[in-house]
Amino acid sequence: MTNIVVVGGGAGGMELLGKIGKKLGKNGKANITLVDISAYHIWKPLLHELAVGSLDEGLNAVDYRAHASKNGYKFEQGALTGVDRSNRKIILASMKDKNGVEILPERYIDYDYLVLGIGAITNDFGIPGVREHCEFLDLTEQAMTMRQKILNRFLQHAKKPDQGYFDITIVGAGATGTEMAAEMHHVADTLSGYGYEIAKDLLRINLIEASDRVMPSLKKECLYEAVDKQLRALGVNIMTNTIITEVTAEGMYTKEEWFIKSDMMIWAAGVKGPDILGTLDLEVNTMNRLIVHANCQSTTDERIFSFGDCAACPQPDGSYTPPRGQTARQMALLVGDNLIRLLKDKDAKLKDYLYKDLGGFVNMSKFYTVGNMFSFLGGGVAIKGCPARFVYASLYRRHILTIHGPIKGLLLLALNGVQSRLRPQLKLW
Ligand SMILES: Cc1cc2nc3c(=O)[nH]c(=O)nc-3n(C[C@H](O)[C@H](O)[C@H](O)COP(=O)(O)OP(=O)(O)OC[C@H]3O[C@@H](n4cnc5c(N)ncnc54)[C@H](O)[C@@H]3O)c2cc1C
Incomplete structure (x- = not known):
């Protein structure tokens, strides 16, 4: 039987598995294996909520092994460390526990078709001190570690109010940076409600951006202006046209050699x-993304496909696909279609991927949401407030429905809705 190995069960990978698991795996047409570093999946656009405790992993994590057992594929936990292309095998690092004791040795998995969807990592641009001293939101584990640090810091302030301010510097005023700045205020508000005695002006957030405005990816002035206004209303200090040149344990230096003192x-x-x-x-390419043909096949090896943040797929206008959730979803589903075609006929003509910009949203926690819909249609339609929040929330709901199917997906969403009303707003451990 044909072996298909998918590495990366993220935003795109889970949707691909939902498709080929049902159409190929369950019908015995292919032997499908998912490989991921983590044991469970959390939708990456919600990682900042996980990092502050607004999202409860107990309610939202999808256990890969349990999902695999119901959806026509197998799961192998491990980190990809190499591909032996001549023998069509992937290599997984040995698996160790927290104390460094080996649980499983290095492993090999055979493939006929390999699909790489391992996402992206934060770009430190080689700036000294960034890797050592900054927090990143690339993996679920990093978000969980960040949550503990944030909550510990608030606890210290609640118990010892003379400790001064909690200075946070966030570099990058795109979706992740702006949403994270708003979430930090949400945490401070909620903890005050839980009896933490923290000063109203405890949080001092600097949001640093190299370009001349927040949310450079939003084209419409009314939208990025709304984000800017909301952040300023929360007290966020927005520093545009600011370039960071060095990070130390105490803070960061700008190109003009100003020092920005920071606790986090x-x-x-x-x-x-x-x-x-x-x-x-x-x-x-220069961003270390795999270059693929328009049909998502690697330009070097036609047995290897790639999608999402880790792939650069050429578009008719000469650009490459942007690293976004919707790109990952659309490309992953197209890879699924192409694998289904190849299994019917190995010489089948494969479909090409055409990026369709459906829009983008910024959800500033409980405070405000803005977004643009159908951007591919003459610039699209700007929406703000409740309608924007509804559409933003629907994107996650659609992901859940796609990976679990309509019945289980709806039940899970309903259960999640009830639990989120009954449980505390923040997960404090
Ligand atoms: C805080 C935050 C907010 C965001 N908000 C938005 C938004 O509003 N709109 C939007 O369009 N995009 C947003 N994004 C970007 C979006 O999350 C990504 O574009 C999308 O998740 C990419 O999907 P993917 O399947 O390519 O990779 P991912 O979803 O990142 O999945 C990659 C998977 O690969 C696994 N993996 C990584 N390395 C290895 C390895 N070596 N071996 C095995 N497994 C590995 C990971 O564990 C993960 O499960 C946001 C991202 C973040 C961090």
Whole structure:
């Protein structure tokens, strides 16, 4: 039987597995294996909510092994460290526990078709001190570690109010940075409600942006102006046209050699392909993303497909696909279609991927949401407030419905809705 190995069960990977698991795996047409570093899936656009405790992983995490058992594929936990292309095998690192004790040795998995969807990592642009001193939101584990640090810091302030301000610097005023700044205020408000005695002006957030405005990806002035206004109303200090040149344990230096003292630093200034991609002897671009043909096949090896943040797919206007949730979803589903075609006829003509910009949203926690819908239609329609929040929330609902199917998906969403009303607003451990 044909072996299909998918590495990366993220925003795109889970939707791909939902499709090929049902059409190929359950029908015995292919032997499908998912490989992921993590044991469970959380939709990455919600990682900042996980990092502050607004999102409860107990309610939202999808256990890969349980999902696999019901959806026509197998799951193998591990980190991809190499691909032996001549023997069509992938190599997984040995698995160790928290104390470094080996649980499983290095492993090999055979493939006939390999699909790489391992997402992106934060780009530190080689700036000294960023890797050592900043927090990143690339993996679920990083978000969980960040949550503990944030909550510990608030607890210290609640118990010892003379400790001064909690200075947070966030670099990058895109969706991750702006949403994170708003979430931090949500945490402070909620903890005050839980009896934490924290000063109203405890939080001092600097939001640093190299370009001349927040949300550079939003084209409409009314939208980025609304984000700017909301952040300023929360007291966020927005510093545009500011370039960071060095980070130390105490803060960061700008190009003009100003020092920004910080207790916590979050780096959200753009992404690049994970380092492993540059070691696989496959064509990558300067951002370390795998270059694929329009049909999502690697330009180096037609047995390898890639989608989402880790892939660069050429578009008719000469651009490459942007690293966004909707790109990952659309490309992953197209890879699914192409695999189904190839299994019917190995010489089948494959479909090409055409990026369709459906829009973008910024959800500033409970405070405000803005977005643009159907951007591919003459610039699209700007929406704000409750309608924007409804559409934003629908994107996650659609993801849940796609990966679980309509019945289980609706039941899970209903259960989640009830639980989120009964449980505390913040997860404090
Ligand atoms: C806080 C935040 C907010 C965001 N908000 C938005 C938004 O509003 N709109 C939007 O369009 N996009 C948003 N994004 C970007 C969006 O999340 C990504 O574009 C999308 O998740 C990419 O999907 P993917 O399937 O390519 O990769 P991912 O969803 O990142 O999945 C990659 C998977 O690969 C696994 N993996 C990584 N390395 C390895 C390895 N070596 N071996 C095995 N497994 C591996 C990971 O564990 C993960 O499960 C946001 C991102 C963040 C962090």
